[in-house]
Amino acid sequence: MLEYKFDTQLLIEGEGLSEDAIHDYITQNIQGDCLLAVGSESLIKIHFHTNTPWKVLEYAASLGEIYDVVVENMQRQADGLQG
Known part of the structure; x- marks a missing residue:
């Protein structure tokens, strides 16, 4: 079982x-x-392992426009299922 x-x-x-x-x-x-x-003052890339991705998205959206959002379930991938 993954922690995050x-x-x-x-x-x-x-x-x-x-x-x-x-x-x-x-x-x-x-x-x-x-x-x-x-990144830079105008574009930042975020990568983070968490159990609460919505908190990351909410915070990021408060800073500017968010896009290219990907949230993958790594536990499913570890279990051999589609993430």
Whole structure:
């Protein structure tokens, strides 16, 4: 059984985005692991393993436009099922 079963990935497009601020917010407010928040002041890519992907999406949407959203169930994949 995986501790965090949803692989959550998305892009945030906005103005004045900060990799560090986004990383710190997610780390402090949403349980998970394997966090990547990389990009520029106008485009950030998020990758995060969590059990509450909707919290990541809600936060990201508060920062700008989100798109290319992918949420995959890694537990199903580990069990040999479609994720």
